[in-house]
Amino acid sequence: MSRTLVIKLTAGAEEPERANQAFTVAATAVAAGATVSLWLTGEAVWFAVPGRAEAFDLPHAAPLTELVAAVLDGGQLTVCTQCAKRRDLTADDLLPGTRIAGAPAFTEEILTDNTQAIVY
Template identity: 60%
Template sequence: MQSAKKKLVIKVTAGAEAPERCSQAFTVAAVAAASGVEVSLWLTGESAWFALPGRAAEFELPHAAPLQDLLESVTASGTITLCTQCAARRDITEADVLEGVRIAGAQVFVSEVMADDARSLVY
């Protein structure tokens, strides 16, 4: 009997102001996605800016994989969600975000992390 596929929900709150923490979240998400894990990456706080075209390409951290590459890896096989309130505080709308990024709120986040097959991390 096969075991149910696990889902990893990652909430990243850090952006360019905390580059190592930010990069860690994206790296873990990309590695999990590449390993076949179902990934849901939530962009909250300052990481909300990475939902916009070109923003991940501007991010730099020595000895780290390019954030743009990590984001594309997660987008290819996982879900990327921009927090509703975080988007509103930054005047970001659905028309502004990268293709494949959804905007959703706390109710959806809680539903994902409370699922029996889910594990979660917060950065």
């Protein structure tokens, strides 16, 4: 039986260690074979915009571009609906494979059996 990990990231580049940790855990869980869903909220939504991960730098951390790619390749990357609207972002502004969804989808994911949810 496979477990699902749902991660919500509420911090953007203004809190680089917390932001990088969420992506690191998500990418590691994907590599371990877990079903992974990473939700970006608040300022974290900018990481789903092309070019933003490339501009992010945190010494002694895996490059954010690699972590984002790992999540997109093996998991689900989601941008909060309201957060996207507040920043005038649409699906066309986001990395391919990123979806926009809201609280009903998040709630459904975290209430599913065999799911662990964490927030950064």
